[in-house]
Amino acid sequence: MQSPAEKASAIQGKPVDGASTTLSVSTSSDDNRQVQSVDYSLSGAKLHILIFGLGLAVFLMALDMSILVTAIPLITEKFQSTADIGWYMSAYSLSLCALQPLSGKLYANFSLKWTFLILFLIFEIGSAISGAATSSEMLIVGRAIAGAGAAGLMSGTLSIVAVVVALRLRALYTGILSSMFGIALICGPLLGGVFTQHVSWRWVFYINLPLGVVTIGAMVFFFNPPSRSVEGDAIVDRIKRLDLIGVGVFVPAIFMVLLALQWGGIKYAWNSGRIIGLFVGGGVALIGFGFYQSRKGNMAMIPPSILTERTVFLASITAMLGMPASTTLGLWMPEWFQVIKGDSPVQSGVSLLPAMLAQTVSTIIAGGLTTVLGYYNPWLLAGTALMSIGCGLFTTFEVTTSSSMWIGYQVIFGLGTGMFITSPLIAVQSVLSAADTPIGIATVTFFQMFGGSLFAALSQTIFNEQLLKELMKNAPSVNIQALLAAGTIGIHKVASLEQLPGVLQSYNVALMDTFYLAAATSAAGFVFALWLPWISVKSKNLAAGVA
Template sequence: MDASNAEKPQGPFAELKPFKVTQTEGNGSARSKESTLVDSARDTSPHSQTVEAQHEPKAPSSIHSHDAEPEPEYPTSWRLTLIVVGLCLSIFCMALDNTILATAIPKITDQFQSLGDVGWYGSSYLLTTCCLILAFGKLYTFYSTKWVYLMGLAIFEIGSLVCGVAPNSVALIIGRAIAGLGAAGVFSGAMIIISQTSPLKWRPFLTGSITSMYGIASVAGPLMGGAFTDHVSWRWCFYINLPIGGATIFFILLFFKAPKSVKSTQGLKDKLAQFDLPGTFVFLPGVICVLLALQWGGTTYEWGNGRIIALLVLFGVLIGIFIVLQMWGNEKATIPPRLIKNRNVWGAALFSFCVGGSFFVAVYYLPIWFQAIKGVSATKSGIMNLPMLLSVVIFSIVAGGLVSTFGYYTPFMLVSPVLIAVGGGLLSTMGVHSSAGHWIGYQIIFGMGAGLGMQQPMMVVQAALKIADVPSATAIVAFTQTLGGALFVSVAQNVFQNELRKNLAQVSGIDPASVMQAGATMLRHVVSADQLPAVLEAYNGAVTTTFYVAVAMGALSIFGALPIEWISVKGKKIGPPAA
């Protein structure tokens, strides 16, 4: 073919331009053949297959399954660009739903008198998300990626609408849970679509661009949330998802075509058997039990209360049964033992669990610190939160570009825990009179760590596994990240309320219950000027103590990074399976 007539796009779409494939002649000499990725995928004539089979060297046994897989037919550059735009919009929409809420929470608690429900606004969303991510992984394996993805996005939009019209705190929590159901399929689906539409060596850059939407939404979210809360209504924090989600549906509906190679030929009965209904029915109540125990323990009930003990015992029993079912179910299990035994998969899952827990604690409690301690508006607190969020954006993109350039993601997974732990530790030292230089610098360090590390587990499973295993492994990693967020937002809420109650009890002349009920934004309206300094110190101590949770989880994430193999993403079509 004439290479001069071929399209030559740049950057991550360069894989669509002509490339040279060296083939060995029968006499042992080498010749070069120019082709394109799309052309080679379409050239399926018997003659071409016979000729290539004669000259293709045999793969070593350790990677035979990799070479046996067909070369995917990637979309053209302009179509891939529009697909990525659609994916970026969907992740932006999801991330916005989390970060826009952070600055609105104080106003919501004021209106609904629901300071004790703050943990549930985040946990209800994350709970339903993490409970169904694994089920969506199965759906993506056996059904059209495109339609499963759009279904998840539609459910997310419905949940956002319910939140927007919620008349009370309970309705808001229900809406958040519905949105979480849809979100379970959106994030993992975006990563799966990237794996189906782009070559491996460019996936770090594309994945970094998509995950940077978390950072961009984190920048826009607090500002938008503050503006809506201060000037319109906090309800617009949820209504805004509707037009953004509509644009996403348009792009994905028109420009993404699920590759035929990932579609299953199994019948309906066999597909249903793959969903591990017994495991799902055991796992979901198990997660609910531990979340309720963490939410209620030490606040609503004492830790020694029979309800808390029963919840923890039931959690242990249900998870034990779930593990047995997974071992017995083998390939039909929700979490196939073959995958979880792979050190790259369980290492990536542990890393995601810890980093997710650390990041969401900071996202939820930094705005509370700014509004309560510094006495600023929701909009101003969003601006003051920018250093952390901008650093997440910048270093997500930088890390993706560096991985695509040098090939290795493991170094970033080793640096990330150090920066997160150091940044979180510095945040925990903030006081009522901390200067801007302190809280800006501390946020940047924490954001650098989160930005460098959050996307890497997705690259691990894409580089280390066969393409057929990517949907399930991607779901496992996404599940552990959201589970970490769900659990440790509740843990932080428990720490915050216990510490605040203890600190306020030491301030004379105030009613701790009334101060806690007032919420962060109304704090200065329920105490006198003489009492305010002591109350602020009490509040500051409670909020900064929650950052110890972020420190601990950030430090523990190093144990997920250590077992990860050093596999290069450069020059590989699909990463070989690890032992």
């Protein structure tokens, strides 16, 4: 039998599908297993095609978080299901968020290639069901299935990058891929408006199918790393390491907390028995989950040795606090353009181009500079600072705000978002072993998604409460129920010419007040980022070690 060194000698330098391979051994946090991993690097056209396919996967996953906004009015008209509006959005986001940690364990214990493809196919199946829905219930089920598959796409994409790209170059490629996430969040309403106005609302979901073929093709033909070997490699041992009991406690806990936040003050009063019950149930379940995880040790779904590592912990908290700014812009800025400036859904998407372009440029530049200089810290600090400043500037918007102001402020914000979005993900890769990288990436991704979902719900509450308060002050004679039922586009039809200035002023105040929360969370993220250790990505050359 060959020793690991002999095997490495046999493999090193021999191309596999035109790729460079090197065998190495690393230790996983899961019971100190020895994982024989392969540093499988790609270059040239094959790398670029794979990155393009992965970028599409990230884009589609994030697109489904925002594209539905402009399609909801037509969907509710089709199914006569106004009461289900909240579920159209939350069915996807709840599954996406709650199953993030499990995806990390799947990637750490099973084939990276085939785990990614299976999860992506689940996402595609959910999209097909949603597009073909004949009832509101069928649409909700499709959205939940799509979210379950999407839960592993971001972490899987970055885990693949960790295999095919050296750590010193990872920031650049991670930046390119992560920029797809931010772009999708911002341009989702634009694409949703195009499909609903010119094709059909069903193409909001169907668009994932033809584009998904590109991703599947790139993975099948251009990502073929040699298999790795793991101690205790029997399928039963792998399943045990998934910590399914922990999953069974964690998923309902996250569902209850997020549902309480999404329903509170909107569908049910905050002091209602249903909301209190969800908070109590979710809190108790999370406490139980934490206790169980501490007993499981490194066999836990989120191993304490990974989560309590200083860089991983601080990067996760920073990611959670920074993400609300990006979510808030994508959620509320299109509303501001449509209500205050009278833009159509498509026009409001075009108006967000300054933030989108600035984010794309700064993401790539920050990734390139991280590659050259070796440190992610400057861009993480600058990014959270600029996001906080940008959100603060957004709060100064008035009904009469000029285009030069909203363009300039978006550029400031976009530059910050681009610098921030990849840095926490690079941070965890600089300190974790090859075998633990997928779990670390999934952990940070979970905190990002949870932060976005958590503060999106809180911003919705701020908007609703502030809008009612401002309408009673600025437009007391308007029929508030009719105004709210009319939706964004119907405001000008419900309010009279005399009432309209007060209505617009009320909406402006309520919409911009949501950015106070985003400014505060970004500033808090800056504080946590200050404590991150300065570790050069040039000092290590890790690969994720999963085939």
